[in-house]
Amino acid sequence: MSKQRTLRMECGKPNQVIYVLGTVLNIDVYKPAPLGSKSFEVHSSPGVKCSISDLHNVTVVAQHAKRWILNNRTLVVVTMEKISNYVNDNKVTITYYGDKLDQPIDKIILQLTAVYISLDVDADRDGKVEKNNPNKGSWKWGPKGHGAILLVNCDKDAPGAAVSDRSDDTVPIFEDLADMSQMILRTEGPTSLPPDYKLQLYISASDEKKVHVFRHDLTKMTKVLGGTMLSVVMDYTKGNNEYNFFIEGLRFPDKEIGSLVTVNLSLLEPMIVGYAPIFTEQVVFHLAPWIMTPNTLAPQDVYVCSVMDNAKFLKEFTALVEKAMSKLTICREDMNRGDRWIQDEIEFGYSAAPHKTFPIVFDSPRNRGLEMFPYKKLLGPDFGHVTRTSDVGNSLDSFGNLEVSPPVTVNGKEYPMGRIIIGSAFPTTSHGRNMTKVVQDFLYAQTVQSPIELFSDWLHVGHVDEFLTFVPAPDRKGFRLLLVSPDACCKLFMKIQQEGHGEAMLFENLNTTPIKINEILNNQALLRDNSYVQKCVDWNRDVLKKELGLDEEDIIDIPVLFRIRDHFQRAVALFPDMVNMIVLGKYLGIPKPFGPLINGKCPLESAVRAALEPLGLDCNFIDDFDAYHLQLGEVHCGSNVLRKPFAFKWWNMEM
Numbered sequence: 001m002s003k004q005r006t007l008r009m010e011c012g013k014p015n016q017v018i019y020v021l022g023t024v025l026n027i028d029v030y031k032p033a034p035l036g037s038k039s040f041e042v043h044s045s046p047g048v049k050c051s052i053s054d055l056h057n058v059t060v061v062a063q064h065a066k067r068w069i070l071n072n073r074t075l076v077v078v079t080m081e082k083i084s085n086y087v088n089d090n091k092v093t094i095t096y097y098g099d100k101l102d103q104p105i106d107k108i109i110l111q112l113t114a115v116y117i118s119l120d121v122d123a124d125r126d127g128k129v130e131k132n133n134p135n136k137g138s139w140k141w142g143p144k145g146h147g148a149i150l151l152v153n154c155d156k157d158a159p160g161a162a163v164s165d166r167s168d169d170t171v172p173i174f175e176d177l178a179d180m181s182q183m184i185l186r187t188e189g190p191t192s193l194p195p196d197y198k199l200q201l202y203i204s205a206s207d208e209k210k211v212h213v214f215r216h217d218l219t220k221m222t223k224v225l226g227g228t229m230l231s232v233v234m235d236y237t238k239g240n241n242e243y244n245f246f247i248e249g250l251r252f253p254d255k256e257i258g259s260l261v262t263v264n265l266s267l268l269e270p271m272i273v274g275y276a277p278i279f280t281e282q283v284v285f286h287l288a289p290w291i292m293t294p295n296t297l298a299p300q301d302v303y304v305c306s307v308m309d310n311a312k313f314l315k316e317f318t319a320l321v322e323k324a325m326s327k328l329t330i331c332r333e334d335m336n337r338g339d340r341w342i343q344d345e346i347e348f349g350y351s352a353a354p355h356k357t358f359p360i361v362f363d364s365p366r367n368r369g370l371e372m373f374p375y376k377k378l379l380g381p382d383f384g385h386v387t388r389t390s391d392v393g394n395s396l397d398s399f400g401n402l403e404v405s406p407p408v409t410v411n412g413k414e415y416p417m418g419r420i421i422i423g424s425a426f427p428t429t430s431h432g433r434n435m436t437k438v439v440q441d442f443l444y445a446q447t448v449q450s451p452i453e454l455f456s457d458w459l460h461v462g463h464v465d466e467f468l469t470f471v472p473a474p475d476r477k478g479f480r481l482l483l484v485s486p487d488a489c490c491k492l493f494m495k496i497q498q499e500g501h502g503e504a505m506l507f508e509n510l511n512t513t514p515i516k517i518n519e520i521l522n523n524q525a526l527l528r529d530n531s532y533v534q535k536c537v538d539w540n541r542d543v544l545k546k547e548l549g550l551d552e553e554d555i556i557d558i559p560v561l562f563r564i565r566d567h568f569q570r571a572v573a574l575f576p577d578m579v580n581m582i583v584l585g586k587y588l589g590i591p592k593p594f595g596p597l598i599n600g601k602c603p604l605e606s607a608v609r610a611a612l613e614p615l616g617l618d619c620n621f622i623d624d625f626d627a628y629h630l631q632l633g634e635v636h637c638g639s640n641v642l643r644k645p646f647a648f649k650w651w652n653m654e655m
């Protein structure tokens, strides 16, 4: 709809009006009419279109085509289509008549100057700022949607800067502009103008913490909005001009701030006292969310820690990464300070806008030995960093407890970038551990990977990666969900026993007490504990089937046994937990279970191979026993993967 502007006119002296193309002027002809006026005429120069709007529908004085009966709700509606060549080059005259039809009583003269003003953004999401997009003032999801996008400028382009780019009020180097969204204020008009008109850009107080707006003026960049600056006024200059602005997002969408930012523009007319806005428009941006990458996306960079006692593991792990032809980054001990759980400290993701995409590490509130790693080694040019901190913390805040499913469709609703999965206390208990609220709020506020909460507090460590993972598959939904299964493990061990291998032992040749299959199957307490674990996993299985729209055929049971470790009856894996694997394309790095050797083969490994190899997956069993398993983690807990972003663009989601 066109912008309407009501004009108040006076008879006698000329009224000078700046008209902005695309707007509609409504002139009330009744109020300024001199006493005794009965009808009026309207004349205009060729550049002006006038029409009469009369809500009473009382129409024309018949014999005179341009003469109209004056009513208390009569408006003259004025529009123009071309920019003026010079000031006041167009004219509208409204002449009033009384009883005598040939004697005008008085008249209103309008002198019009038409200008073009538009605040422009990339509202059609093609990476370029177009001219005067009719949809720029609102934001809509989907392939047919519209509205501009703002990246949170959370990387650090300037070498030597202490903090990320959003933390400063300047644009330290040119590269930083590429992370920002461009906004152009375009004006076109005659080469002279009535003096002292101003242009004002402004944002609401609720948006000041969300953005910085910089003006690019000849050689310098000046912050004009954001922080404590809510408005900026510039001189409106004659002729054709482009005022260039660059906008950076300062905060990710979150519970209390929402995700939209509005920038308004007004044209201000000088009055005897101060200024009055005579034209206003707005542009709307959506802050780009932080997006997680599931195991089905291609690995780009693999991370692992080097610590005092994991040389053997590192060797096998490196071989796997080489086989998968990925890049390996080893975080050294001076940086990790003995903390090997790199899955728990960080989660890799990214953020995308039509003009730019870059990876962003989400830094957990856990902050143990690896605390400085994301700041010192990851944050950098085109590598962003975001964190949430909390005074109250527990093991469920670690990001082994934060995973994401591959893309799914659930009852017709599409999740083209999958769904975030976190572990919590059982919904009906009032005690127990949950992921800290600030992290949960952040995850929910990103909205594009709508989170699912599972029950993981039954585990001593309490992370979802201890009982589930996703692997790529060529068929069905493009993946399989792998779940731990004590039940499957017991059945396998009973079969081994029936085949006469009950005396075969787990953990042979390791620095730990071996256990016989017979001992496991005779340990009633252990079997009882595992049937409890199976129930916990089954509860999650049902939630996952419902929330991810999975069938039984989409799920593979992986034989794993647990033991109860603490006085809260919480569980840890009895032998290396094969679900806690790293997935690099089709190459899987699976914790070597050290099961019994029957004819030189481990039936646990064979079971996993039999289930996964038909899907084209390459199973590599890695010895993480001493360096990880005995310390209550496995391969996945001790590694991390930066993956390629989705080809799918988040703004094309139907929400």
Ligand SMILES: *[C@@H]1O[C@H](CO)[C@@H](O)[C@H](O)[C@H]1NC(C)=O
Pocket: 055, 056, 057
């Ligand atoms: C006003 O006049 C127009 C055109 O003659 C007609 O279509 C419309 O229905 C009228 N409206 C009212 C409220 O009488």
Ligand SMILES: *[C@@H]1O[C@H](CO)[C@@H](O)[C@H](O)[C@H]1NC(C)=O
Pocket: 072, 073
């Ligand atoms: C406008 O004129 C109509 C019809 O003559 C009358 O009913 C109405 O009260 C008037 N309204 C005002 C605001 O003068």
Ligand SMILES: *[C@@H]1O[C@H](CO)[C@@H](O)[C@H](O)[C@H]1NC(C)=O
Pocket: 202, 203, 204, 205, 262, 263, 264, 280, 281, 282
């Ligand atoms: C910007 O303009 C819109 C639409 O005219 C208005 O709703 C909003 O309040 C304005 N924002 C500010 C900060 O004035």
Ligand SMILES: *[C@@H]1O[C@H](CO)[C@@H](O)[C@H](O)[C@H]1NC(C)=O
Pocket: 424, 425, 426, 427, 428, 429, 430, 431, 432, 433, 434, 453
């Ligand atoms: C943990 O989260 C679950 C799921 O949101 C909730 O039902 C439960 O009350 C929470 N428990 C605690 C102790 O906060």
